[in-house]
Amino acid sequence: MMAMLAEAGPGISGEEEGPISSSSKYPGPDAPLLRVRQITKRYGARIGCADVSFDLWPGEVMGIVGESGSGKSTLLGCLSGQLRPDQGEVVFRTRTGPVDTVRMSEPDRRLLARTDWAFVHQNPRDGLRMGVSAGGNVGERLMATGARHYGRIRGSAGEWLERVEIDRGRIDDRPSQFSGGMQQRLQIARNLVSGPKLAFMDEPTGGLDVSVQARLLDLLRGLVRDMGLSAVLVTHDLAVVRLLADRLMVMKDGHVIETGLTDQVLDDPQHGYTQLLVSSVLQV
Ligand SMILES: Nc1ncnc2c1ncn2[C@@H]1O[C@H](COP(=O)(O)OP(=O)(O)OP(=O)(O)O)[C@@H](O)[C@H]1O
Numbered sequence: 001m002m003a004m005l006a007e008a009g010p011g012i013s014g015e016e017e018g019p020i021s022s023s024s025k026y027p028g029p030d031a032p033l034l035r036v037r038q039i040t041k042r043y044g045a046r047i048g049c050a051d052v053s054f055d056l057w058p059g060e061v062m063g064i065v066g067e068s069g070s071g072k073s074t075l076l077g078c079l080s081g082q083l084r085p086d087q088g089e090v091v092f093r094t095r096t097g098p099v100d101t102v103r104m105s106e107p108d109r110r111l112l113a114r115t116d117w118a119f120v121h122q123n124p125r126d127g128l129r130m131g132v133s134a135g136g137n138v139g140e141r142l143m144a145t146g147a148r149h150y151g152r153i154r155g156s157a158g159e160w161l162e163r164v165e166i167d168r169g170r171i172d173d174r175p176s177q178f179s180g181g182m183q184q185r186l187q188i189a190r191n192l193v194s195g196p197k198l199a200f201m202d203e204p205t206g207g208l209d210v211s212v213q214a215r216l217l218d219l220l221r222g223l224v225r226d227m228g229l230s231a232v233l234v235t236h237d238l239a240v241v242r243l244l245a246d247r248l249m250v251m252k253d254g255h256v257i258e259t260g261l262t263d264q265v266l267d268d269p270q271h272g273y274t275q276l277l278v279s280s281v282l283q284v
Helices: 002-008 072-079 106-114 134-144 150-163 180-192 210-227 238-244 262-267 272-279
Strands: 034-043 046-056 061-065 087-094 097-100 117-120 198-202 230-234 247-252 255-261
Touching: 034 072, 046 072, 046 087, 046 247, 046 255, 061 072, 061 238, 072 087, 072 198, 072 230, 106 117, 117 180, 134 150, 134 180, 150 180, 180 210, 210 238, 230 238, 238 262, 247 262, 247 272, 255 262, 255 272
Parallel strands: 061 230, 061 247, 117 198, 198 230
Antiparallel strands: 034 046, 034 087, 087 097, 247 255
């Protein structure tokens, strides 16, 4: 991955030297990658999410679960810059230091979204350009990070298609010619090709057949581990968090009511609502 990035050109900070070493300014395992403090978002009198705080560490996956309307999407929107919270901080450690993304300029946030951040939508159509070829979808993101050499961009796109188990021979096909599972894998390739540090995932396996889901989950788990990716994962599916998330936050009526290591929360839920949530699923 890093070799591909080095070929692809400069990263967000315009550095030419490729991989960031552990001794560089990028935070090590002793500093949170994302520091979230008291995030609150209201829709008029209705609470979207209230007073949410947590730290996300490099390489960690945080799952957010809760029933419909509990505030998961609102929180994810506030964290990823798609919604502006009424209150609170979302501090991301960029390569040059911590930045409160709630208060950063729109162009800077857009640059971050194309480089160090990834967003995997439930519906791949929301994360892909349907009128552009598979290779173009992946290559476009590399170009956003400064890559200009056509042959190398195409080579990296082909490698990433294979990495997400799409035949390289399909590189010139459009996403509309792909199955739902393939479209989702293409969306993942488009997002991860630039070597992001943090991925926001909104029901990444939602709307897919069970067997397709299982394969996608396996693939995601491997990529997250291999890339040392941090992620915030929203889902109502406890089997998905069981497989992917290190830690879990349980939301109800916009508030976080329970948090802890995933296995701990699922095997020994403390809050009555979490107990109900876990017991309502026959097989987790
Ligand atoms: N655009 C909006 N305008 C008004 N209220 C909203 C809006 N979006 C969300 N809400 C309200 O905010 C609360 C949290 O909604 P949110 O969509 O964040 O929950 P969720 O847990 O993501 O639900 P789901 O799993 O169904 O997507 C709900 O009461 C919802 O009605």
